[in-house]
Amino acid sequence: MFDVQCFGNNSNLLLVNNEEIYLFNKINNEYSVYQFKHSCEITSAIFLEHKHLIAFTDLNKFFYLVDYESNNNITVKKSFQKKAAKLLASRDESTILLGDKTGDVYSLDLNDLSNSEFKLIMGHLSMLTDMKFSQDEKFLLTSDRDEKIRISHYPNSYNIQGYLLAHKEFVIQFDIVDKSTVVSASGDSDLILWDLETFKAIQKIETKSIVSNMENEGIDRFDYDFESQNLVVHTFRSKFLLHFKYNSHDKKFEFKKKIDFDHQIDHFICLGSNKYLLTNLSDEKAIFFITALDQIEKNDSVLTELCNKLNSQIKIVKPLEVRNELEKNYQSYFKAIINNMDDYFQRKQERINATVGKRKYTTSSSEQDTAKSKLMVQ
Numbered sequence: 001m002f003d004v005q006c007f008g009n010n011s012n013l014l015l016v017n018n019e020e021i022y023l024f025n026k027i028n029n030e031y032s033v034y035q036f037k038h039s040c041e042i043t044s045a046i047f048l049e050h051k052h053l054i055a056f057t058d059l060n061k062f063f064y065l066v067d068y069e070s071n072n073n074i075t076v077k078k079s080f081q082k083k084a085a086k087l088l089a090s091r092d093e094s095t096i097l098l099g100d101k102t103g104d105v106y107s108l109d110l111n112d113l114s115n116s117e118f119k120l121i122m123g124h125l126s127m128l129t130d131m132k133f134s135q136d137e138k139f140l141l142t143s144d145r146d147e148k149i150r151i152s153h154y155p156n157s158y159n160i161q162g163y164l165l166a167h168k169e170f171v172i173q174f175d176i177v178d179k180s181t182v183v184s185a186s187g188d189s190d191l192i193l194w195d196l197e198t199f200k201a202i203q204k205i206e207t208k209s210i211v212s213n214m215e216n217e218g219i220d221r222f223d224y225d226f227e228s229q230n231l232v233v234h235t236f237r238s239k240f241l242l243h244f245k246y247n248s249h250d251k252k253f254e255f256k257k258k259i260d261f262d263h264q265i266d267h268f269i270c271l272g273s274n275k276y277l278l279t280n281l282s283d284e285k286a287i288f289f290i291t292a293l294d295q296i297e298k299n300d301s302v303l304t305e306l307c308n309k310l311n312s313q314i315k316i317v318k319p320l321e322v323r324n325e326l327e328k329n330y331q332s333y334f335k336a337i338i339n340n341m342d343d344y345f346q347r348k349q350e351r352i353n354a355t356v357g358k359r360k361y362t363t364s365s366s367e368q369d370t371a372k373s374k375l376m377v378q
Helices: 300-312 318-330 340-353 365-377
Strands: 001-005 010-018 020-029 030-037 042-048 053-058 061-069 073-079 084-089 094-101 105-109 119-123 127-132 137-146 149-151 160-165 171-178 183-187 190-195 199-205 218-225 232-236 240-247 252-260 267-271 274-279 285-294
Touching: 001 042, 001 267, 001 318, 010 042, 020 042, 020 053, 020 300, 030 300, 053 084, 084 240, 105 127, 105 274, 119 160, 137 171, 149 171, 149 340, 183 218, 183 240, 190 218, 190 252, 218 240, 218 267, 232 267, 274 300, 274 318, 285 300
Parallel strands: 127 171
Antiparallel strands: 001 010, 010 020, 020 030, 042 053, 053 061, 061 073, 084 094, 094 105, 105 119, 127 137, 137 149, 149 160, 171 183, 183 190, 190 199, 218 232, 232 240, 240 252, 267 274, 274 285
């Protein structure tokens, strides 16, 4: 697994590289780096800023809490049943939710870890792709491979408020725009802005109308920055980003520009209102670099320091294999359309053709006895 996330108003950067976790903690405009190496591949991770803990899951289906300030001491280890897909913490970090690959979501009380275990609170019938709380945390929003977003009451998540239904492919990601609006992206290459009160689509943006089909094989990632209201979108295997701006008065996104690069973008994350960290997994090594929607400040020493530390300390073995794994994971969300009727009729015709000229009419012994009896009667 390879992933990069920002926490705490973009002051903390959490990077996961297979079995390694790196935390870049910004204090007084300087980044301190904490590294943790696990015994097997990590499948999901988040940073709990107030508790000063890193929560993560691994391929062996264990959940861990690590105190990065105390020599990476593992404070909690708990088992769960299926491979984890997502972790989500409540705003006060009292509860953590774990969504697994089968679509089930479990809750864990972080304030009473010695007496609590993961408790099933809801489930999808398909693979879970994303989950987030509403702004007031009264609802839990979850998306899946079956083209839908489910809105459930929280913590009584068995009580379903409604569904958001308009995508033609899996919902890869969604984000909260404001208390009544959500934006989602899909493998169908569309962005949809939703009204949470009516469950209706307010706006649908077909990114294939902005870039040609040859350049657009579905949206694989976007980043919405609540402060600046910038929405930046990346399509699968592309060398560009699409910049949109949210107009809160008209409740719609406006397309601003397409930002081209010389190489494929394998990952990106917003570091602030205008600046983004991009990752390119090239033939020889991973390259991290900073870009901006407008001109970046020439003397931004803080971001320069962060970029230098990333490029010097993050060593990704065989980066092309990491890229291939990211692409394979994305493609696995597309459902295979199997049409075996043509194959069936072809095999049937081949059998018929193979027997032409070989069949001869024969009468059974019962038919012969019947014929004899008829002659005797006559």
